[in-house]
Amino acid sequence: ARGRVDGAVGARGSAGHGDVSDDVSDGVTASVIAAEIARQLARRAQDSSICPSEVARALAPEPAAWRALMPRVREVASALRDQGRLRISRGGIDIAPDTLHRGAIRLARGPGFEA
Secondary structure (H helix, E strand, C coil), X not given: XXXXXXXXXXXXXXXXXXXXXXXXXCXXXXXXXXXXXXXXXXXXXXXXXXXXXXXXHHHCCCHHHHHHHHHHXXXXXXHHHHCCCEEEEECCEEXXXXXXXCXXXXXXXXXXXXX
């Protein structure tokens, strides 16, 4: 069965970037990833950001495991951005969804952020 990431719908696919399933990736569900993103942002200053790798490392400390988790962390972050809960930026500038999987990015609280 597929779950939701706090309002995200169904399975990821052609329906849009907001879709994220709660499928397990290396034993880590989308809900667990979303909760870790929220936890880390809540512990920082309101205008601070985090690197997606910080989330992956917290959930899978072994180098091979956290690196394998990175695409899933970015996917969940994209869904949270589509819900307005997260901002994704590069060099302090919000980036377009189609550039999410290239280069270094930062995650910050969006207007709908909830810890």
